[in-house]
Amino acid sequence: MRRFFPLVGRWLLPLALAIWLPGLAQASSTADHSKFESLKGPFTSAPEVTKACLACHTEASHQVMKSIHWTWDFTNPDTGKRLGKPRTMNSFCGSPLSNEPRCTSCHAGYGWTDARQQPEPVQENVDCLVCHDRSGGYKKVATDAGHPLYEPRMMGGKSVMPPDLAKAAQSVADPGRDNCGACHFNGGGGDGVKHGDLDTSLVKPSRKLDVHMAADGANMTCATCHTFNDHIPSGSRYDTTAKDPHGLDLPKDDHNRATCESCHGDTPHQQAKLNDHTDRVACQTCHIPEFARGGVATKTLWDWSTAGRKDADGKAVFIKDDHGHLSYSAEKGDFQYGENVRPAYYWYNGVTEQVNIGDKIDDSTILRLNTLHGDAKDPKARIWPFKEMRGKQPYDPELKTLVVNHVFGQDDSAFWGNYDYAKSIKFGMDYAGLPWSGKVGFIETRMTWPITHMVAPKEDALKCGQCHTRGEDGRLAQLPGFYMPGRDSIRWLDILGYLALGGALAGVLLHGLARIVMNRKTRHD
């Protein structure tokens, strides 16, 4: 079997991909949407466009409403815990609760203004265009609970025009990288902030940055790997496939190509010793040597405890660093950024335990917001690369829970504008219906983000010696629990061994010397 499959990998697969990939990248359609009367408009609102879509695509909205893009609700099958943005905490913005029109601007729908409840199942409120607009003009405005602009609005001192909805409606096709990126590149409130391996540099990436999505290469889109089945995306950070034993998806398709193994199998290298790694080392570990490589910095530290500073004139303080990034914001606190960041490496079996709002936390130490499961002894675990985010965020030191911080809104409590944690947290916790002692502390947090995008060309992959080294800067220098040649040795054995070698050498030298000296003596006699 093993003798045969390398052949499949080396010849048949590239051949199949060569035929199959261009088809995926630019699937041709039997319908030209610009010729449909019903899409000519004019449309006065985005839900009207959705209504027109649904006239033909009768099941689309029902499908979308079952997807996490709509529900923001997910029950982890491994831990049984109910997750989703309204519940699960991160070390970035905090909670969308009480901040809805801002945070739900990335909901795949319109008008979700109360994230305490599930979005109302109104068919026209499904946002088709955010994923399918290919005119490039459609954009959800940041503060309107998922709606685009309908009238010109002054934003940042500039008048911004609303999108041409009819043009957008007629342009629809399979989503491009920019469609997904509109939300996923901007998580955490800005370009590249959250993930580290997702930012706008991936809209038109070079081959060096992303070998799969390179515009001049395979030109794959997000959905090429994140296979959609009835509008349900595959691939998840809540429930990660850390190891895909199913391997190659063809000829038996599991309709989930969100793993490297789906296309590359689990013996993709020509060198057998490299293939020997794939059971314990995720592809990403070697093939994404650094993240945030596209020229967009990712946030590596967010310290909320310093937020709210004002200058002598009572004006909120904002400081930018040499690269033009905010290093301090009165609204959000201190920031640090990184580009070309070397990941942290951990054993990971795909099971993650997340901290939800309201969960009792241990404040005696640094709080891990998502605890990764798996270790060297776990056959389902592999060594994965992660972005490690450092945070410091408000919590209730008495009840030992994280808190909902009300940051956004035109009221006297929102932190952005009033800069008063006592008010903003009271508002947030009341809104969420959660108990709060009235005390505010700040707890240091860590959060790990699996790195899986920005796959580099093979010539840029890690070299053996970057892990197999005794150096303290070895990539896996900190990863315990297994013997790795080049890194590990047994002290007593080394001492014994070098003593034996050195002893033998010294012994023979002395013996030789003695022979020379004694020989001379005998000769003189």
Add this chain to the structure above:
Amino acid sequence: MIKRDVMIYTRYERFWHWSQAVLIFTLFFTGLGIHGTHSLLKFGQAVTIHTTAAYALMALWVFTTFWNFTTGQWRQYLFKKGIIKVIRFYAWGILVGEPHPYKKSLQRKQNALQSLAYMTFMVIIGPALWVTGIAYLFYNEWAGAPWSGDALWGVAVLHTLAAFAMGTFVIIHIYMTTTGKTPLHYVRTMITGYDKVELSEVEEAYLAETKSVEMR
């Protein structure tokens, strides 16, 4: 008794010895690199060379084992009496100009200490290295076992231990080659194959007649 230049190391024996020497040097050097003792090679390079040399050495040993048994030469490595005398000679006698306590003959090419050392090399150090080496090379075939993680430590310990023993052996072995009539005498013998051996008249006549062993 007549001393004659007799071919005591046949062509295969010399090929075996020198190719083994090259491979062991290669393995020891790359092995130390993999172990992290030096970083003169890239890890990947060291592993590739180490693995290739290991396969070559194992193949050589398979041939040699075959050769040893078909030619009956394996008997040369059997335990011999008089080992204490030989040790005493190297510890003291050699310094004061005593003669070597053992006489080389066609049937006894090695002294008692040599036989013991080579036997140890062939049945303990060598096998320890290739058994653990193969276990290591094919780690993935048994990595699924729940004890594999711990067992890998064991494999590594044994392989490293045996490698240090091999290194120690080689150092002493090389030094011992200088203890002949002249410092290079033994090396020359191992290159040309010829050494002066005492023959009885009958032996000499037999060899001259049958040419079963070359003589000069």
